[in-house]
Every structure is written in structure tokens, then in C-alpha cells.
Amino acid sequence: MSNNDLNLTPWFDYLDQRFSERSVALRLSVLAVLSRNHVLLLGPPGTAKSMLAREVAEMISGTLFQTLLTRFSTPEDVFGPLSLPALEAGAYERLTEGYIPEADVAFVDEIYKANASILNALLGILNERTFANGNNVKSVPLRTMIAASNELPDDEEGLDALDDRLLLRVEVAPIQSPENFVAMLQADNDPPTAPAALSSNAIEEIDNQAAGVDFPEAAALKLLEIRRAAENAGLEISDRRYKQSVQIMKTMAALDGRSEVIWSDFGVLRFILWRRPQEQTVVTRIVGAVLDELGTTDGKEPTLSEMLDFVDEIQDQADAILARPQDYFATETQSLMKELAHKTLTVSQQAESWSRAKADLIQSIDGIWSLFWQSSAGGQMLNEHVQALLEHDLFIRVLPNVDHREAQEFKTERSRLLAQLATVEHGTIS
Structure with missing residues (x-):
């Protein structure tokens, strides 16, 4: 397919x-x-x-x-009412139509x-x-x-x-x-027309393709490394969650038309390995450390698609911080804020790499991975997300918490990147 x-x-x-x-x-x-x-x-x-x-x-x-x-x-509210005829016949069965x-x-x-x-x-x-409906166990x-x-x-x-x-x-x-x-208050009561539903054949084919995706030994060892880091951080994560996370990553690979899980698929672990909201920061750091390592060990420059994922990750973390109450923000997120500032500086410094990545840009527009996480097309996606990142209220709060030299360096790189973005036209970077 x-x-x-x-x-x-x-x-x-x-x-x-x-x-x-x-x-x-x-x-x-x-x-x-x-x-x-x-x-x-x-x-x-x-x-x-x-x-x-x-x-x-x-x-x-x-x-x-x-x-x-x-x-x-x-149970009747979830699984359906008991069947009276079945009860009269001595059976304990539910009428499940319309229920879970x-x-x-x-x-x-x-x-x-x-x-x-x-x-x-x-x-x-x-x-x-x-x-289990009475004496019968049925598939759902x-x-x-x-x-x-x-x-x-x-x-x-x-x-x-x-x-x-x-x-x-x-x-x-x-x-x-x-x-x-x-905009929500002014939205028309008539919603836009929904696209055609996905066909059952297409969904079944994704199931089949995901089942055939390879999860290589290197990926398994990297997941083991994440598990050890999570244990050292005091996180309790079941074997079931790790096993099912592999299924998630295989589906992502199938949607991307790949036969093998790759390192960028590990980013979804940020939404799997925490149980309580306060654990998200730890999970993000653990997964981020592994992705940073994987992204630099091959000696290659990050592709545009990888950098877009990186920008998206920073934006998600920024939104999570800003959604916290002020007292939480002031007392528990200082180190993460500094980390985000450093990461953002890294993104800014990749502006020249992006200008050399036109081929990657064209490829990313057609890639299911990019389309899966962001619905906009390549150049527009780059412009909108980096602009939103740089203009985010986060940096009003971050800069006072980093030293003066770092703040000035960030402001310089920010100006350079904004100038770079000004050259983005019609989905390409000149």
C-alpha cells in the first residue's frame, strides 16, 4: 500500500x-x-x-x-442490561447492542x-x-x-x-x-464538512504493515537504556507499557511507509512513560537525552524533518510550562526553562543547515511522519512553528533566568533566524 x-x-x-x-x-x-x-x-x-x-x-x-x-x-450502564428471556432460561446474559x-x-x-x-x-x-457474556466469551x-x-x-x-x-x-x-x-465564540454552528471516512481495507492494511515492521536490536537496546534511566529516576513503568510502545512505534513506521522503526519514532514515548503530570519533565529529559545522542552519533547534520520535530518538542514543553500555576512555574521549572533556552539556541544555530536542506524539505512535505504530526505543508510549517516559538511568551520568562551572556547570544541568534525566515517563500527556503 x-x-x-x-x-x-x-x-x-x-x-x-x-x-x-x-x-x-x-x-x-x-x-x-x-x-x-x-x-x-x-x-x-x-x-x-x-x-x-x-x-x-x-x-x-x-x-x-x-x-x-x-x-x-x-455494569448495565456499560455492558448492557440483562436479558430477561435468558434469565428465565437460567442463563446470565446481557443485551450488548449499543454498549461497549x-x-x-x-x-x-x-x-x-x-x-x-x-x-x-x-x-x-x-x-x-x-x-464474557454468560457462558460465552466473545471477541469485541x-x-x-x-x-x-x-x-x-x-x-x-x-x-x-x-x-x-x-x-x-x-x-x-x-x-x-x-x-x-x-474565534471559538464566533465559530459558526455549522461545522466544516468532514472528509471521507478511512476505508476498512486501508485500516486493515496498516494493521498488517505495522505487524511486519522490524524493531531492530539497536532500538531494543536503546529502549532498555531508557528503561534503566527511568528506573534510576524513580519512575515505575510496567513491561506492558514498554511492549505496547513498540506497537505504537511500528504503526508510526507503517504510516510513514517504512519497514523499520527509526530513532525519531522514540519521540512518542513522551506521551507514554509518565503516569502523573509532574513526571512529564523527567520523561521528556530522559527521552530527549537519548534522541540528542542518536541525532549526533552518526556525524550527519540534522535533516529538516528532524529539526521540525525538535521545534515541535520545544513548543510542547513550553506550552506545558505555561499551563502551570504561577507558584509551580516559579519553584519547579527553572532548570527546564534554561534547558529550553539552550535547545532553542541550538535550533537557531541550525538556520544555515536548513537553507542547505531544500531536498529534505521537499521530501518532508510528502512524508507521512511530517503530515502526521503537523497538517501544514513544509515551508509554511517551518515558518509558522519557528515564528510561534520565537514569539512565545515563554521567552519573556526564560531570559531573566539565564545569565546575561546567554541572553544576549540568544537574542542575536533569534534576530538571525527571523531574518532567515523572511526569505521563506512559497514553501521553499532561498
Whole structure:
């Protein structure tokens, strides 16, 4: 299958129009459904989480089940009511039509409110894709569950097994940008027309291709290195999460038309290896250190595609910092802010390399990897993201926290890069 047989660009363009400031959550949800994994959206009510799930179900033309769990929820709310005729015949069976055992995509809000009677059956559906209905154990069609919560459970609540099955996770905050907030208020009630749903044949082919992607020994050893670093940092990460992260990376490779996982696929671990939000900084540093090492050991200049991923990573970290309360920001993020300043300086210093990378630019426009994480075309993507990075409020707060020489050096490089970007026209760099 060629990359064009599963063209995600129209869907990402459409979803980006529908949802402001949800780029990461959207792409992780799409990756979850295409890799048959589950995703946790962590954030307050009213942040369009259920709407996102509906769009993902429409994208694959799948059946959606959605529910809001409370401490009063019963198994009937999730798995269907008991069959009275079956009870009269001495059987204990449920009528599952319209409930999670029959769904392709499930949206479960307040997932951690699941009680023991719901949890036991739910774990089988999430992991083994089976549901025990009376004496019959049936396979279920579920590709992904998009779970939502505005808080994480305490360790003593006994929900570790459920939490571990929510592989991908991302924080979803209310709209931060005043411009995006105003645009949301003024948005027409008639949404744009959705693209055609992905065909079942194309999705099945991605499943088959992902299964055939090679995860080479070098990649396995690098993941072992990440595991050791995570253990040294006090992170508790199950073997299941590492194993399923490989499945995620294989799907990313298949979407990119590759037969082998490469180092840039490891970037998705930033959304897998943390459990609590405060662990994100540690995970980002661990994964970033490995990627930095891999990016320099071959002695080659970074490609434009790699640098765009780097810029995107910095922007994600910046957004995560700025979403924190002021007291958290002031007391716990100083070292990360300095690290971001240094990384941004590194990006700035690559301006000349970018000007020599026209071939990489053209190739990246056609690459599923670039299209998967950013829906814009190459030159426009470079311009918009670096401009947004350099003009981000982060640097108003970062520069006072680095020494004067570093601040001046950064300002100089910033000016150079802005001048370089002024030469970007029609998707190419002159």
C-alpha cells in the first residue's frame, strides 16, 4: 500500500479547524485508533473531549459508545442490561447492542470512577478484546477507548491495572490563546464538512504493515537504556507499557511507509512513560537525552524533518510550562526553562543547515511522519512553528533566568533566524 492510500492530511486539516489548541490530543487519538491502543485525556470538563471521540469514530466509520461514570454507575450502564428471556432460561446474559462490547470506539468520561464490578469486565475488553457474556466469551471489535478524567486516582484506590492500559496520555487544558478563544465564540454552528471516512481495507492494511515492521536490536537496546534511566529516576513503568510502545512505534513506521522503526519514532514515548503530570519533565529529559545522542552519533547534520520535530518538542514543553500555576512555574521549572533556552539556541544555530536542506524539505512535505504530526505543508510549517516559538511568551520568562551572556547570544541568534525566515517563500527556503 502506498502512503496515499491512507492519507491523513485531510482529516488533520479538518480536525484542526474543528478544535483549537488540540493538535497533540487529536494526533494521539488518531494514533491510538490506528494502533489499537487506548488514550487518556486528562483535563477539566468542557474541553471538547467527547466531541473529539465522536470525530475519531467518524474517521474510521465506526460505532461509538460513550458514557459518564459515577460512583453509582452499574455494569448495565456499560455492558448492557440483562436479558430477561435468558434469565428465565437460567442463563446470565446481557443485551450488548449499543454498549461497549459492540463498539469500535468508546469514550468513557471519568474513567477512574469505575467500580470493581465494572472494572473486572472492562480490563478484559481493553487488553484481550474479549467479553464474557454468560457462558460465552466473545471477541469485541473495539479499536480504542478514549478515556477522560479531570483527576488521577490515588495509589491506594486499586486502579493501577486500569491506568496501565491507558497507554497514550495527554493533558487537555481550556483554550489559552485569546485569539483562539474569540474565534471559538464566533465559530459558526455549522461545522466544516468532514472528509471521507478511512476505508476498512486501508485500516486493515496498516494493521498488517505495522505487524511486519522490524524493531531492530539497536532500538531494543536503546529502549532498555531508557528503561534503566527511568528506573534510576524513580519512575515505575510496567513491561506492558514498554511492549505496547513498540506497537505504537511500528504503526508510526507503517504510516510513514517504512519497514523499520527509526530513532525519531522514540519521540512518542513522551506521551507514554509518565503516569502523573509532574513526571512529564523527567520523561521528556530522559527521552530527549537519548534522541540528542542518536541525532549526533552518526556525524550527519540534522535533516529538516528532524529539526521540525525538535521545534515541535520545544513548543510542547513550553506550552506545558505555561499551563502551570504561577507558584509551580516559579519553584519547579527553572532548570527546564534554561534547558529550553539552550535547545532553542541550538535550533537557531541550525538556520544555515536548513537553507542547505531544500531536498529534505521537499521530501518532508510528502512524508507521512511530517503530515502526521503537523497538517501544514513544509515551508509554511517551518515558518509558522519557528515564528510561534520565537514569539512565545515563554521567552519573556526564560531570559531573566539565564545569565546575561546567554541572553544576549540568544537574542542575536533569534534576530538571525527571523531574518532567515523572511526569505521563506512559497514553501521553499532561498
